[in-house]
Amino acid sequence: MxxxxxxxxxxxxxxxxxxxxxxxxxxxxxxxxxxxxxxxxxxxxxxxxxxxxxxxxxxxxxxxxxxxxxxxxxxxxxxxxxxxxxxxxxxxxxxxxxxxxxxxxxxxxxxxxxxxxxxxxxxxxxxxxxxxxxxxxxxxxxxxxxxxxxxxxxxxxxxxxxxxxxxxxxLRCGEPPSPRVTVAGSGSGPAAYRPASPWRDRGYLAYVATDTVLYLHDSLFQVGLSLWTVHATDAPEGLVPLLTVLNSGMVVALQVPLSRLAAGSAACRRLLLPLAAVFTAGGLAMAASVADGPWLASAALLLAAAVFTVGEILHATVSWELSVALAPAGAQGAYVGVHGLAGSVQRSAGPLAVTAAIAAGPAGWALFGAVIGATCLVQYRLVRDRLAQSPPAGALDAAPSASTGS
Structure with a gap:
C-alpha cells in the first residue's frame, strides 16, 4: 500500500x-x-x-x-x-x-x-x-x-x-480485517447488528466541524502563502517555491519521528494543547512578514511556513487517530467517511477564509491563527468525555457475541 x-x-x-x-x-x-x-x-x-x-x-x-x-x-x-x-x-x-x-x-x-x-x-x-x-x-x-x-x-x-x-x-494487497459486530437475539440465532449512523451522532459531527477549521492550514499552503508573499510583503517572488519545498521536506523528514508523540488516543488529545500554541504562533509570524525589507520579510515567511508545517504534521497525526478512535467499530467506514467531509469542505471554504485574512492584513493573519488555536482547545474539551466512554477502536471485533436467549 x-x-x-x-x-x-x-x-x-x-x-x-x-x-x-x-x-x-x-x-x-x-x-x-x-x-x-x-x-x-x-x-x-x-x-x-x-x-x-x-x-x-x-x-x-x-x-x-x-x-x-x-x-x-x-x-x-x-x-x-x-x-x-x-x-x-x-x-x-x-x-x-x-x-x-x-x-x-x-x-x-x-x-x-x-x-x-x-x-x-x-x-x-x-x-x-x-x-x-x-x-x-x-x-x-x-x-x-x-x-x-x-x-x-x-x-x-x-x-x-x-x-x-x-x-x-x-490488487496485490491483501484484504484487511474488517470490523464486524454481531449480537445474538432471542430465538433461533444471531441477529444482524445495525451499525450506528454518524449523521445522528451529534458529538461526532461536532468533532468533524472543529476538525474542518483545523484543516485550514491546507489552504494556507495552497493559496495563502503565495498570494500574501507576492502582494503584501517585500520578500522576492522566488521565495514562493522555496516555501513549498520547505513544507514538503519537513513533512517527509518529521512525520514519522513526531508520530511518536501520539502513542494512543489520550496522547493525541493532549497534543491539541501545544497544537493550539503552534497555530497561534504561525498566525503571528505571518502578520510579522509585513516587516520592511526583503530579508526580514523572508525570514518571517520562512518561520511561518515552518511553524504551520509543524502544525500540519501534528494535526494529521491527531486527526487520523481521533477520527478512528471516536467511531464505533461496527460502523467505522461510515464514520471515517463522514470525517472525510472535514478536508473536503475545507477545500471549498478554506480559500475564502485565507482570502479574508489577506484582505484584513496583518491583523487578519493573527486572527486566523488565533481562531484555529482556539478551535484546538474546543476540540480538546469536546473529545474528552467521548474517549472516556468509548472502547478502543477494534475492541468490539474481538468481543464475544452477547446472548440473550433463554
Missing part, C-alpha cells in the same frame, strides 16, 4: 500543479470558467468521502478502492478526450468524486491494517504521499521548463496512468 500511495500521489503532483494552466492554454477556458469548474468539481467531491465510507462497511475494501482508482483513471482520460466547458466539468467532477473516495478508503485500509500501530503506520503512509507529491511536482516543472511539445496533455495522461498503475498494485 505504500507503493500504491507513492504512485497515486506522484500522479496528483503531475496534474494538480498544472491543471489550471491546462484548462486555460489547452482547453481554452476563461478564468471565470476555470474558477467555476474547480469549485463545482470540489463540491461534487464532497459527497465522495461519506459514500465511500458507507460502502466500505459492506463491500471488500480492496475491490472498492480499485474501482474508485479506475474511476479516476477513466475520468482523467475522458478529460483528455473532451472539449467544451460542460464535458470538461462532468469529467472533472467525476475525478474529484473518485479522488475524495479513494482518499478515505486508503485511510481506512491503513487504520485496519495498522491496528494498534495505526498512528505510526499513518505517518509512514503520509511520508510516502508527500514524497510522491514532490516527485510529481518536480517532474511537471521539468517538463514545462524544457518546452516539451504537448506538455500539458502529457502530464494529464501521466496522471491517468498513475491511477491505473495504483489500481494494479492495489
Amino acid at each position: 505504500l507503493a500504491v500511495t507513492w504512485v497515486d500521489k506522484t500522479g496528483n503532483g503531475l496534474w494538480n500543479t498544472t491543471s489550471a494552466l491546462y484548462f486555460i492554454y489547452v482547453a481554452g477556458l476563461s478564468l471565470v470558467e476555470v474558477g467555476t469548474l474547480v469549485s463545482v468539481a470540489a463540491a461534487v467531491g464532497v459527497a465522495g468521502a461519506p459514500l465511500a465510507g458507507r460502502f466500505a462497511d459492506r463491500v471488500p475494501l480492496v475491490r472498492l478502492l480499485v474501482a474508485f482508482q479506475l474511476l479516476r483513471a477513466g475520468a482523467a482520460i475522458a478529460l483528455f478526450l473532451s472539449d467544451g466547458f460542460a464535458a470538461l466539468l462532468v469529467c472533472a467532477a467525476l475525478g474529484s468524486f473518485g479522488d475524495r473516495s479513494a482518499n478515505v478508503l486508503t485511510k481506512l485500509y491503513a487504520a485496519r491494517v495498522g491496528g494498534p500501530q495505526r498512528v505510526r503506520y499513518q505517518a509512514v503512509v503520509r511520508t510516502a504521499a508527500n514524497a510522491g507529491w514532490a516527485v510529481g511536482g518536480l517532474v511537471a516543472a521539468a517538463v514545462l521548463s524544457l518546452g516539451v511539445p504537448h506538455a500539458y496533455e502529457a502530464l494529464l495522461v501521466g496522471d491517468a496512468l498513475s491511477f491505473a498503475a495504483a489500481a494494479a498494485l492495489t
Whole structure:
C-alpha cells in the first residue's frame, strides 16, 4: 500500500500543479470558467468521502478502492478526450468524486491494517504521499521548463496512468480485517447488528466541524502563502517555491519521528494543547512578514511556513487517530467517511477564509491563527468525555457475541 500511495500521489503532483494552466492554454477556458469548474468539481467531491465510507462497511475494501482508482483513471482520460466547458466539468467532477473516495478508503485500509500501530503506520503512509507529491511536482516543472511539445496533455495522461498503475498494485494487497459486530437475539440465532449512523451522532459531527477549521492550514499552503508573499510583503517572488519545498521536506523528514508523540488516543488529545500554541504562533509570524525589507520579510515567511508545517504534521497525526478512535467499530467506514467531509469542505471554504485574512492584513493573519488555536482547545474539551466512554477502536471485533436467549 505504500507503493500504491507513492504512485497515486506522484500522479496528483503531475496534474494538480498544472491543471489550471491546462484548462486555460489547452482547453481554452476563461478564468471565470476555470474558477467555476474547480469549485463545482470540489463540491461534487464532497459527497465522495461519506459514500465511500458507507460502502466500505459492506463491500471488500480492496475491490472498492480499485474501482474508485479506475474511476479516476477513466475520468482523467475522458478529460483528455473532451472539449467544451460542460464535458470538461462532468469529467472533472467525476475525478474529484473518485479522488475524495479513494482518499478515505486508503485511510481506512491503513487504520485496519495498522491496528494498534495505526498512528505510526499513518505517518509512514503520509511520508510516502508527500514524497510522491514532490516527485510529481518536480517532474511537471521539468517538463514545462524544457518546452516539451504537448506538455500539458502529457502530464494529464501521466496522471491517468498513475491511477491505473495504483489500481494494479492495489490488487496485490491483501484484504484487511474488517470490523464486524454481531449480537445474538432471542430465538433461533444471531441477529444482524445495525451499525450506528454518524449523521445522528451529534458529538461526532461536532468533532468533524472543529476538525474542518483545523484543516485550514491546507489552504494556507495552497493559496495563502503565495498570494500574501507576492502582494503584501517585500520578500522576492522566488521565495514562493522555496516555501513549498520547505513544507514538503519537513513533512517527509518529521512525520514519522513526531508520530511518536501520539502513542494512543489520550496522547493525541493532549497534543491539541501545544497544537493550539503552534497555530497561534504561525498566525503571528505571518502578520510579522509585513516587516520592511526583503530579508526580514523572508525570514518571517520562512518561520511561518515552518511553524504551520509543524502544525500540519501534528494535526494529521491527531486527526487520523481521533477520527478512528471516536467511531464505533461496527460502523467505522461510515464514520471515517463522514470525517472525510472535514478536508473536503475545507477545500471549498478554506480559500475564502485565507482570502479574508489577506484582505484584513496583518491583523487578519493573527486572527486566523488565533481562531484555529482556539478551535484546538474546543476540540480538546469536546473529545474528552467521548474517549472516556468509548472502547478502543477494534475492541468490539474481538468481543464475544452477547446472548440473550433463554
